[in-house]
Amino acid sequence: MSAAVETQSADTGLMRVSSDKISRLMDLVGELSLSVSETVQSPDLNGLVLSNFDTAVHRLNMIVREVQDAATDLRLVPIDDVFRRLRRMVRELERQTGKSIDMVIEGGDTAIDKLVADKLYDPLLHVVRNSADHGLEPSDERVASGKPAQGRITLSAAQVGSEVQIIVADDGRGLSRDRILRKAREKGFFGPDEEPEPSALWKCIFEPGFSTAETVSNLSGRGVGMDVLNSTMTALRGRIAVDSTAGAGTRVALHIPVSLAFLDCIILRLGQQLFAVPIDVVSEIARPAPGELLGISAEGGSEMFRLRGKHIPICRLDHFYGAPTRGDADSPSSVLVVFNTSSGAIAVPVDEILDRQQVVMKPLVGRLSRVRASWGCALLGTGEVALVLDCERLGAGVTA
Amino acid sequence: MSDQTTDETKLRNAGLSLNDTDNIDEMYLTFALANEEYGVGIAGVTEIVGMQRIMSVPDVPHYIKGVINLRGKVIPLMDVRLRFGMPERAYDERTVVIVMDVADAPIGLIVDGVSEVLEIPPAQVDRHTQFGRSASRPVISGIGRIGDRVAVLLDTSVLVSDTDIAVAHDLSVAAE
Numbered sequence: 225m226s227a228a229v230e231t232q233s234a235d236t237g238l239m240r241v242s243s244d245k246i247s248r249l250m251d252l253v254g255e256l257s258l259s260v261s262e263t264v265q266s267p268d269l270n271g272l273v274l275s276n277f278d279t280a281v282h283r284l285n286m287i288v289r290e291v292q293d294a295a296t297d298l299r300l301v302p303i304d305d306v307f308r309r310l311r312r313m314v315r316e317l318e319r320q321t322g323k324s325i326d327m328v329i330e331g332g333d334t335a336i337d338k339l340v341a342d343k344l345y346d347p348l349l350h351v352v353r354n355s356a357d358h359g360l361e362p363s364d365e366r367v368a369s370g371k372p373a374q375g376r377i378t379l380s381a382a383q384v385g386s387e388v389q390i391i392v393a394d395d396g397r398g399l400s401r402d403r404i405l406r407k408a409r410e411k412g413f414f415g416p417d418e419e420p421e422p423s424a425l426w427k428c429i430f431e432p433g434f435s436t437a438e439t440v441s442n443l444s445g446r447g448v449g450m451d452v453l454n455s456t457m458t459a460l461r462g463r464i465a466v467d468s469t470a471g472a473g474t475r476v477a478l479h480i481p482v483s484l485a486f487l488d489c490i491i492l493r494l495g496q497q498l499f500a501v502p503i504d505v506v507s508e509i510a511r512p513a514p515g516e517l518l519g520i521s522a523e524g525g526s527e528m529f530r531l532r533g534k535h536i537p538i539c540r541l542d543h544f545y546g547a548p549t550r551g552d553a554d555s556p557s558s559v560l561v562v563f564n565t566s567s568g569a570i571a572v573p574v575d576e577i578l579d580r581q582q583v584v585m586k587p588l589v590g591r592l593s594r595v596r597a598s599w600g601c602a603l604l605g606t607g608e609v610a611l612v613l614d615c616e617r618l619g620a621g622v623t624a
Numbered sequence: 625m626s627d628q629t630t631d632e633t634k635l636r637n638a639g640l641s642l643n644d645t646d647n648i649d650e651m652y653l654t655f656a657l658a659n660e661e662y663g664v665g666i667a668g669v670t671e672i673v674g675m676q677r678i679m680s681v682p683d684v685p686h687y688i689k690g691v692i693n694l695r696g697k698v699i700p701l702m703d704v705r706l707r708f709g710m711p712e713r714a715y716d717e718r719t720v721v722i723v724m725d726v727a728d729a730p731i732g733l734i735v736d737g738v739s740e741v742l743e744i745p746p747a748q749v750d751r752h753t754q755f756g757r758s759a760s761r762p763v764i765s766g767i768g769r770i771g772d773r774v775a776v777l778l779d780t781s782v783l784v785s786d787t788d789i790a791v792a793h794d795l796s797v798a799a800e
Contacts, residue, residue, distance in 0.1 A: 255696035496680045545682035586698050590729025591784060592691070595683040601691070601698040609679045609691050609698055 243338065246298050253295040254584040254603065257288045261605040292582075299339070300482070303381045303390070304332030306345050310352050310379060317356040323375055324363060325356055330380035336388050340460055340480055344390070347453040351392045351476050352377060359396030359474050369471065371395065387504075388482055393475040399468040404428060426466035427566075430454040458616070461502070461599060463566070487585050489602060491578040491610055492561060494541055498610035499574070500583055500602040501561070505615045507569065508562040509577060529560055529571040536562060536571045539618055544597070565619030572618070581605060585612065597621060652742050652768060654775045655722065655735040657705055658713075663742070663768055663775040664733075668724045672738055675719050685786065692721070692732060699723060701732040707783065726780045733783075742775070744768040749777065763787075 264281050307329050314327045336344075360366075360375030367373050378393045401422070408414050408428045430453065457464050462480035481487070489500035510531060518528040518535070527538040538560070560571045583602035588595060597617040602610045652663035653672075678690040678701060687706035691698050701721060706712060718737040723730060749766040765779040 251696060258693075258696055497682060498679065541682065584696075590726070590731055591684065591688060591700050591702075592681070592698075593729075594786075595681065598683075603693060603696060603698070607693050609681075609693050611681055 241298075243299075246295075249298070250295050253292055257292055258584070258603055258605070258607055260284060260288050262607050265606060297335075299337050300335035301338050301341055302332060303334045303336045303341060303344075303388070304329070306341050306348065307332050307379050307381075309345060310348060313349060314352060314356055314377065317353065321357060322362075323356070323360055324373065325360065326374050326376045328376060328378040328380075330378065331382045334381040334383055334388055336381075336480070336482060340388075343456055343460060344478075344480075347456045347478075348379075348390070348392065350453055352379070355392060355394035355396060355474065359394040359398075361397050383482065384479075387479050390478040390480065391475060392478075393473060395473040398470045398472060398474055399426065399429075399466075401425065401470065422468070423465070426468060429466070430464060487583050487602065487612065488580070489583045489610075489612065490561075490580050491583075491602075491604060492572075492574040493576040493578055494574045497541075498578070498604070498608055499541065500604075500610040500612045501563065501615065502612070503580065505563045505565070506561060507564045510560045510562065510571075511558060512560055529562075531562065531571075534569075536569045539570045539572050539621070541572060541574075541613075544618065544621060563615040563619065565615050567616075567619045570615070570619045579604075583610070583612070647743075650743050650745050652744055652775065652777060653722065654739040654742055655720075655733075656737050656739060657708070657735060658710060661739065661773065661775045662704075662735075663744070663777045664722065664724065664780055665777075666741055668726055668780055669722060670725050670730070671723045673721050673723060673732075674717075675715050675721060675734075689734065694723065694732075697730060699730045699732045701734055702784070703734045704783075705734075705736075724780060726784045729784075731780075731784050742768070742770055744770060744775070744777070761787075 264285070269277075311327050311329065314325055317323075318325050355377050356375075360377070361369070361371075363373040363375075366375065376395045378391070380391045380393075382389050404425060405414070405420070408420075408425060409416055409418075411428070413428050414420050414425075454464065457478065457480070460480050462478055465477045465479070466474070467477070468474040487500070488503045490503055490506055492499045492501060508531070510529075512529055516530045517538075518530060520526050520528065527540075528535040529538050530536075558573075558575070559577055560573050561577070562569055562571050581604065583604060585599070586601045586603060588598060588600050592601070595611065597614050599612045599614045602612050604610055648667050649665065651666040653666050653669050654661055654663040656662075673694065676692040676694070678692060680690040681688075681700075684690075684700070687703050689701045689703050689706075691700050693699075703712070713736070715734070719734065720738055721732040721734055722738065723732050725731075748769045750769070751766040761779065761782050763779055763782040764776055766777045768775045768777050
């Protein structure tokens, strides 16, 4: 197997390069694009008529963008590498469980950041193992219920916009609503008479401490639980969706951004501070009329924004971060940005919406790692730094 | 690593003497805060830059003034005066930022001005255990004697932590 890969690499002229070198190149490309925009936007150029310069700048910018794309590309690997490892694991599971499993792989050539791919194997293994071990019924049971004797697990990947969607689907017995609901009620996620929507119910299995071992399918634990899957997905800025039909199977969909290095963001200003928000969580930008803001003094005071008959909780960033109001006192924040989070929509007032741009992401290290509800710093084209908001944690903080 | 070498070159070119044969662990970069002199181990210093445009960030203590973008690196800046509970002072052309690497994370220290790089062998460093006012590790690792002057040597890992370390002011007076 590995010999075959090596011959193939020799033929196609592939090269092994250490990931450190690529990271270094990515950093330099980031710096290059920053210093280009710094030069081009230099205040020294204000008021000058520079027609040839502008043409050159245009070309320079095009080249920089291409270099940026090419550098991002270097880190992209086909997701097939991960899928192949999973296929081997499924063969192993076939032996262990005595079930016959048909593993179908689709979209293996979908490109994904190497850093993401490396982190995906364990959580995906967990989902696949779950399907093989307990989702799929033994052959006789399958035949009795009119299904083909061989169970099927489909692993598919596809790029949707700036996200990669990975789906693990099986045609097994599906999640047991009764058992999960009972457990969820025990844990107090739902009231005794509450009948939650299926999608809301399935989410429970990712809650820390929601032991799947006693409920759905007693997983052969390798120390990797569903809640670990959840935390890996948070670290990768991804989302999970589960769908299941009794008797027909379970479908787990992971949505992950293609690249961790660059992020398509909207830039917001509040007082002196800049924030960046990934474009896909912004659902709406509104300018509230006076009557649409509702103050509630009960429970420590909160505010609501009425949008088309619905009330959306308002999250003021300066309150959230416990800072004295830093917004301009004269012009109270006049624009509301509505974010979609898994705990519901929240509205965040800002002073100004500046721009939409591809930002270079930098992780928060040292003292900054303690800043809450943030994924990292974004370096803007102007050389300024904005804090990238993690709207999920912001939303959880508001509704909690 | 290569960064550090170039920065040492920079320091040398800036007229600060740094002999290659010196033990780097005994070398200190000294800087001024009001009329007090402090020192940090040179090994952790990556570079010294002039004051830059500071961008404010939320959710940090008041002595973290914000961050700067130093050639694509985001570096939080600590105003050491505020960290020690000293009165704030407007930044001027002598104000500098000492960029350090502490526990693999960058931090910039805003100080009134850098003085020099000194070799202070352990024999010239007075170490006392009573500097800290509590049981926690003290921010002062020792008092370095250089001729008739003294420099308060700082433990940068305590400095960048969130521990309350407002320096007792009688200390520096006593040291003079």
